[in-house]
Amino acid sequence: MTTEEKIEKIRNLMVEKDLDGVLLRKRRSFSWLTNGKSNYIMTNIELGVADLLIFRDRVYCITTKMEFARIQEEELTDLECEWITPEWYEGHNGALSSLCQGKTIGMDVCPQTIPNTVGIDLSQELAELTYVLNMNEINRYRWLSRKVAQALESTCRRIEPGMTEFEIQALLAVNVASLGIQTQVLLVATDRRIYQYRHPIPTEKKLDRYAMVVLCGEKWGLVANATRFVHFGALPEELQEKKAQIGRDRLGFQFGYSPWRTY
Template identity: 30%
Template sequence: MSGPLDVRSAEVSDKLAALRAVLQQTGAGAIRLRGMDWFAWITAGGSSAVLHAAETGVAEVLVTPEEACVLTDEIEAERLRNEEVPPGFTFHIEPWAEPELRARFVLNAAGGRAVLSDRPNHLNGTPEQPLPLGLRQRRMVLGPAEQERYRVLGREASEAMSEVLRRARPEWTEYELAGAGAEALWRRGIHPALVLAAGERRLPLYRHPTPSGERIGQRAMLVFCARRHGLYANLTRFVSFGPAPDGQRALMDVEATGLAAVMPGKSLSAVYHALAQAYHHADRESAIREHHQGGITGYLAREIVATASTATQLEQGMAFAFNPSFEGLKIEDTFLLGPQGLENLTFDPAWPALDVHGRKRPLWLEAQ
């Protein structure tokens, strides 16, 4: 389990109160949370993941005005109860061969009223309805316990990244680099939800380079979306076996303009427009169309990606992972917006860095 039970139980109580307020406001009979993201949120860091590439896990949570119930089968129930789910939840356990019993249970629990869901489906012809947008906004504003879990995750994910790139050698393949990254994360109890790697030849070609069997050569990029307790730490770093390429500072200036626009009360689209203007000043106007710029993170690698029309209002307690890029260059960390501005959760003080507009930003590691 993730953290002291009393802390987790208090967090769960607050979240259940928010869900039950939605039930009262909408007149719905139940809220059904299917996704691994929502399961982690409502259980204060529990995991329903077995197949990590899936969106939904081996358990759901059903919330009614009277009960918060974990829906799972007899294969998973004991482990979830012992290792993932804090006290305060009941369990509905169906035989693995009779999944239809779960749908029947949900309908009965809702008492003939609507069922709201993060991933709406149909129950015997009765449509589920999507969650209100306000609830998703509520999820993106992280509480104190979530923020503390995030800090620990960010620190350990950045340490894993630094460890691997300091060991990397030009003769490694991209598979070996990505594998070393995944191993370093797993060793710390972190799920490698995404690991990208590109060497010298492929680095300037692709913004999302899934690893290949090519040797990395004189330079390489490693990217993590590292998940623990449902939260994602997203970061990108580079290693060069020789002098690093030009262009790092120009990209850092683009990023700095975007980060400066992250303030409570502003919209996510305002950050996008700030980045677009910065690319224009850097004479790289087309770069914003060559890759998305990131956005709000948290219980998904990107909860919402910034676009020219993303009206989502920014609030303290939100986390962000932007990734401005030029051809062959990218910069990315995970930040938390707090009372003093942006806190870099994936900062490694031992990694080479440059002060850019009062903020330490990662340079390429120039290895010997």
């Protein structure tokens, strides 16, 4: 599905909801519409630095003068749009308020964040447009899933007793960064910490026998999640049973899953 086809889907949603336009501010929305392009600088927030405002007859991109060249030359080369480029200290809200004045706008963010604008929260409806992946997105997601798994497994093969959780974290971070994959979540726990905490961030604790490494990796607006365990020495009976149970669960999932079905 091309960007133009996705814009048409948004315009159909505008007609259905009787809207004058739709504003996309979230990183995931931008990546979906542009087939994997990026509009972020900071990776720990939802919003990007380039907003897309879609009307029935045109598309605007609002970004600061500071970011304009990169967004135009590297991210939106295939999108025909009009550019609004305020100074960095002015922010986007003034330009957005002016463009949306007197109009009803659907948004992927809380409408109250844009002053003097009549907005409707379309977060759920817009997210639902992204749920079914096209073949290009499926191929990207397969690549990303393989690389996340390979990065984890490569890291696990280099883990040694005596390493701190911070050192294990560093090994994995290098593996994924070299592939252009952003780390959304990276968890490491060793020994008893695996059982004590659901989401154990890395610490200076040293590995004795048992390690868990978790990665949520993002690329092209897609996220792949995986977990791997490493144990040195013979598996205790408790872990042997857990391993067998995971195998049974995985087998049941594979037999119960049908491709192209929505769950």
